Amino acid sequence: MASKTEKKEIPLDQQDLTSLQSSILEKLKELGPMTRDQLCEEFGFGKHKTVSTDKYLLREKGLRYQEVNEQYDKRTTIYDNLEKMEKRKLVERFSRSNGKSGRPLVYWKIKK
Numbered sequence: 001m002a003s004k005t006e007k008k009e010i011p012l013d014q015q016d017l018t019s020l021q022s023s024i025l026e027k028l029k030e031l032g033p034m035t036r037d038q039l040c041e042e043f044g045f046g047k048h049k050t051v052s053t054d055k056y057l058l059r060e061k062g063l064r065y066q067e068v069n070e071q072y073d074k075r076t077t078i079y080d081n082l083e084k085m086e087k088r089k090l091v092e093r094f095s096r097s098n099g100k101s102g103r104p105l106v107y108w109k110i111k112k
Helices: 019-031 036-043 055-060 075-087
Strands: 047-052 067-072 091-096 105-110
Touching (some): 019 036, 019 075, 019 091, 036 067, 036 105, 075 091
Antiparallel strands (some): 047 067
16 A cells, blocks of 8 residues: 655656756646747746847847847746756757748757
């Protein structure tokens, strides 16, 4: 008879994960491949405004004023943790074009 305090065995490749890394893995298992912004949205992180001060980028876009965008808080934290998990071969990234010019979207998925 198993006791109520018996713990589930954790696979070796998932040991020593932070709580955020474990949560990221659970989201990817549950919802499939996701971008960083999608992960931030799932975790309920807020957004903050960013202002582009790169005069070359602004000139290239034909803008006279600073460009204001919104980015998720903790977006870099998510990325840093995804990078660490990628090094441990738990997740991998792949690109998918969104049909627009510019950089393709980068998705993260659990490595099989």
